Amino acid sequence: MDDKSSMTPLLHGYKDVEGAPEAGQPTEPSPAPHGCDPAARKRKRRRILFHFFTLLAVVSLVTFHSRRSSRRCHKGRLAGKGNWEMDHGDEDHDHGYIVPPGVVLEKCTTWDGNDVDAAFWPPPHRGPGHHEEPTTSSAAFTVPVDKKLFFLSTGSLASGSFKLTQAEDRTGNDVNTKVDITTYDNGDSKFHDHILGLVRVCTISKEHDESAAGVGIFTPRWRWRGGGDPHRHWRSPHFDVAVELPRALSSDLASSDPLSISSFTTHLPAFTHDVQLPADGVTFKNLALTSTNAHIDAASIVAQNLTILTSNGAIKGEFTTSDKLVLATSNAAIDATLSLYGSDSDKATTAFLSTNNGHIVAATSLLSGSEESGGKFNVTATTSNAKVGLTFPQAPVKSTLKLSAHTSNGGVDVSLHPTYEGSYLLTSSATQNLRVIADENEADPEGKGRKRIVNNKFVTKGFVNGETYWESKDEKEDYWGSALLTTSNAHVTLKFEGQEVSE
Ligand SMILES: *[C@@H]1O[C@H](CO)[C@@H](O)[C@H](O)[C@H]1NC(C)=O
Numbered sequence: 001m002d003d004k005s006s007m008t009p010l011l012h013g014y015k016d017v018e019g020a021p022e023a024g025q026p027t028e029p030s031p032a033p034h035g036c037d038p039a040a041r042k043r044k045r046r047r048i049l050f051h052f053f054t055l056l057a058v059v060s061l062v063t064f065h066s067r068r069s070s071r072r073c074h075k076g077r078l079a080g081k082g083n084w085e086m087d088h089g090d091e092d093h094d095h096g097y098i099v100p101p102g103v104v105l106e107k108c109t110t111w112d113g114n115d116v117d118a119a120f121w122p123p124p125h126r127g128p129g130h131h132e133e134p135t136t137s138s139a140a141f142t143v144p145v146d147k148k149l150f151f152l153s154t155g156s157l158a159s160g161s162f163k164l165t166q167a168e169d170r171t172g173n174d175v176n177t178k179v180d181i182t183t184y185d186n187g188d189s190k191f192h193d194h195i196l197g198l199v200r201v202c203t204i205s206k207e208h209d210e211s212a213a214g215v216g217i218f219t220p221r222w223r224w225r226g227g228g229d230p231h232r233h234w235r236s237p238h239f240d241v242a243v244e245l246p247r248a249l250s251s252d253l254a255s256s257d258p259l260s261i262s263s264f265t266t267h268l269p270a271f272t273h274d275v276q277l278p279a280d281g282v283t284f285k286n287l288a289l290t291s292t293n294a295h296i297d298a299a300s301i302v303a304q305n306l307t308i309l310t311s312n313g314a315i316k317g318e319f320t321t322s323d324k325l326v327l328a329t330s331n332a333a334i335d336a337t338l339s340l341y342g343s344d345s346d347k348a349t350t351a352f353l354s355t356n357n358g359h360i361v362a363a364t365s366l367l368s369g370s371e372e373s374g375g376k377f378n379v380t381a382t383t384s385n386a387k388v389g390l391t392f393p394q395a396p397v398k399s400t401l402k403l404s405a406h407t408s409n410g411g412v413d414v415s416l417h418p419t420y421e422g423s424y425l426l427t428s429s430a431t432q433n434l435r436v437i438a439d440e441n442e443a444d445p446e447g448k449g450r451k452r453i454v455n456n457k458f459v460t461k462g463f464v465n466g467e468t469y470w471e472s473k474d475e476k477e478d479y480w481g482s483a484l485l486t487t488s489n490a491h492v493t494l495k496f497e498g499q500e501v502s503e
């Protein structure tokens with residue numbers, strides 16, 4: 001995903017802003033080699049501060065201008081009509097703001113407590129101005145819970161944490177969102193205000209979808225033309241976004257009913273995600289949490305269509321779905337407890353777990369959504385250079401499981417539930433141990449006193465192909481499963497008892 005290509009810059013660099021003091025004045029940074037010319041660094045630092053001041057001036061100007069013209073001044077554009085709407089796509093700008101296409105900024109906080117639509121906590125907490133002393137400002141927004149909720153951030157100053165919780169007893173239609181921004185002033189008492197002037201935190205909506213509402217954090221996209229990192233001297237600000245869902249829509253609603261949300265999405269790169277929802281508190285139709293370079297932890301997410309995407313950070317948690325679940329990261333582990341509900345339809349409930357250079361450990365309960373059938377399930381787990389460990393603590397009689405587990409340079413340990421009937425294929429390098437373990441005296445899950453048959457049809461070095469069933473294969477094609485377990489340079493073990501395979 002490339003921010004630059006998929007998003008439209010709306011705000012542009014201070015240089016083109018008419019009437020801004022000293023617009024166009026900054027000189028090109030001199031190409032001094034990194035860190036070896038203290039005078040140049042000092043100049044650069046001064047230049048950076050100058051840029052901040054200039055931007056601050058512009059921000060104040062426009063804020064003043066647009067306030068004068070309208071209270072809801074930010075609707076539709078970062079700052080209404082005027083100097084901010086520059087020609088788009090000029091690559092020479094040092095920085096601009098990116099607003100994804102179709103996203104409308106409704107109302108941006110001014111952090112000053114004078115705003116009527118959102119509550120604020122001025123004055124910001126100020127430390128005594130020591131080096132790296134944190135200063136925090138907060139803004140609060142409410143969004144109706146019956147909307148398609150979305151939260152996003154853009155730009156290179158946006159990183160931090162995102163937390164989703166549910167109120168214990170607050171009822172009503174309000175989703176409360178609090179955004180804290182913390183800066184580290186580095187001895188400069190005005191630094192916090194500079195940063196507040198640079199970021200936009202707004203309620204947002206979508207041009208072509210009236211049912212969408214959320215909160216966005218927009219920060220400049222830096223393109224420093226002098227080379228080097230403009231933030232070298234500063235610690236980036238830190239955002240803490242806390243979203244609290246109501247317990248229920250109305251107070252007379254039976255409190256045992258979970259809150260139902262049609263759509264909830266985040267697109268928050270470099271934000272850790274922490275979801276702390278009570279079991280049976282909320283059900284989502286569509287839920288997608290997306291980040292990069294950050295972990296995603298979830299206590300109890302129940303969603304029909306559930307997507308968790310990040311990179312370079314682990315995914316951990318308990319996930320329940322009745323349709324489709326995707327957990328994908330890179331260079332990090334996935335540790336998940338999954339509950340998959342099957343349905344009467346022929347469509348399989350699917351779970352897709354993917355990473356690399358990190359293990360996948362998942363306990364997956366297959367649960368029947370109906371009396372009629374055991375349900376159809378597809379489970380895929382792929383990684384590399386790490387192990388895959390899958391257990392299936394529950395699975396209904398006559399459920400169909402299509403399982404694939406792939407890795408390399410790491411073992412595969414799979415323990416299927418005793419109800420599993422179907423084929424299996426284990427592959428690894430020729431010298432590795434491939435084992436199918438079944439207990440002769442295993443109890444029949446249907447209680448009919450049948451015996452498990454394990455029939456290894458084809459066994460050669462690095463390859464085992466077989467099938468397993470209770471007593472007879474007859475009339476089982478409707479729910480015949482398959483398990484494909486592959487790795488290289490490591491063992492593969494398949495067991496039929498649901499729980500952990502002990503080595
Ligand atoms: C499920 O969620 C993903 C990610 O948000 C989305 O692309 C897909 O369209 C959704 N599927 C359905 C059936 O709504």
Ligand SMILES: *[C@@H]1O[C@H](CO)[C@@H](O)[C@H](O)[C@H]1NC(C)=O
Nearest residue numbers: 347348349350377378402403
């Ligand atoms: C489930 O897996 C099977 C075999 O791998 C595949 O043919 C089928 O299309 C999958 N179904 C879904 C819904 O993913």
